[in-house]
Amino acid sequence: MTAGTPETKDVVIERTLDAPIALVWQMWTDPEHFKAWYGPMGAAIPVASIDATVGGTRLVCMEMQTPDGTMQMWFTGEHREVVENQRLVYTESMCDPEGNILSPEEMGMPEGHPGITEVVVELREVDGKTKLTLTHVGVPADSPGATGWTMALDKLETHLATS
Amino acid sequence: MTLVEDEALLSETFAALANPTRRQILARLAEGEASVNELAEPFDMSLPAVSRHIKVLERAGLVVQGQRAQFRPCQLDASPLEAVSEWAEHYRPxxxxxxxxxxSYLQELQSNQSEGKTK
Structure with missing residues (x-):
């Protein structure tokens, strides 16, 4: 196990987009724009509600066609940091269509915590284009159970590496 | 598996791991297979309660229960854990x-705008 802060397993992606910074900001905060691009291949976004203020919520429905019919997945989260045209931080959890985070009981567990992840969007203007840095943090450092989590994963990874 | 199904499975693995009892069960199984009774030993809880935790782990694909008659030992299946430890690699695509x-949406928007501006 490494000393100090545990190695986080974040997704970090940088993109330079040929668009003004204010328009890129709207991609994340305007529901109509967000719906237009957010669905990964094969998924549509029928519902997106975004209150881009600190403490404001997001509710997003992702819909896809499967051999068993239409499948919906709902995600909700809370905006933690909102600095217009610069920085947006929000959490993301699976939820029901009313936006209630699926409790451990509903997921068939007597105790524990639902998985909460955190998305950080940073924008910077570079020569008239917009540099976007996206960070998706698997286990936010201040989330309940984060320490136990990281330790358990470290332990299991050590096991996996040696087996 | 589609990316979205992949994401759903990951969420389930995360949820299964978000519990200290279940993490302890996995840590025990990392040392080798064990019966439900053996797994229950260190815990101050009923056998059915431990079984429920094992069921959650089974659903997440982390534990496989053997078919060998009476003993039916539990075994660790670490493959979903690899997906979790490679979390970033799964989310990146x-x-x-x-x-x-x-x-491409941004380009489309802007070309429509500039077309709109020209007479």
Whole structure:
């Protein structure tokens, strides 16, 4: 196990987009724009509600066609940091269509915590284009159970590496 | 598996791991297979309660219960854990695909705008 802060397993992606910074900001905060691009291949976004203020919520429905019919997945989260045209931080959890985070009981567990992840969007203007840095943090450092989590994963990874 | 199904499975693995009892069960199984009774030993809880935890782990694909008559020992299946420890690698293609779509949507929006401006 490494000393100090545990190695986080974040997704970090940088993109330079040929668009003004204010328009890129709207991609994340305007529901109509967000719906237009957010669905990964094969998924549509029928519902997106975004209150881009600190403490404001997001509710997003992702819909896809499967051999068993239409499948919906709902995600909700809370905006933690909102600095217009610069920085947006929000959490993301699976939820029901009313936006209630699926409790451990509903997921068939007597105790524990639902998985909460955190998305950080940073924008910077570079020569008239917009540099976007996206960070998706698997286990936010201040989330309940984060320490136990990281330790358990470290332990299991050590096991996996040696087996 | 599609990217979205992949994401659903990951969420389930995360949820299964978000419990100290279940993490302890996995840590025990990392040392070798064990019966439900053996797994229950260190815990101050009923056998059915421990079984429920094992069921959650089974659903997440982390534990496989053997078919060998009476003993039916539990075994660790670490493959979903590899997906969790490679969390970033799983999410990266999802985000790459999304940002590709954002990029082309932005170009589309702006070309419509400039067309609108020209007489």
């Amino acid at each position: 999802i985000w790459e695909s999304r940002l590709d779509q954002m990029d």
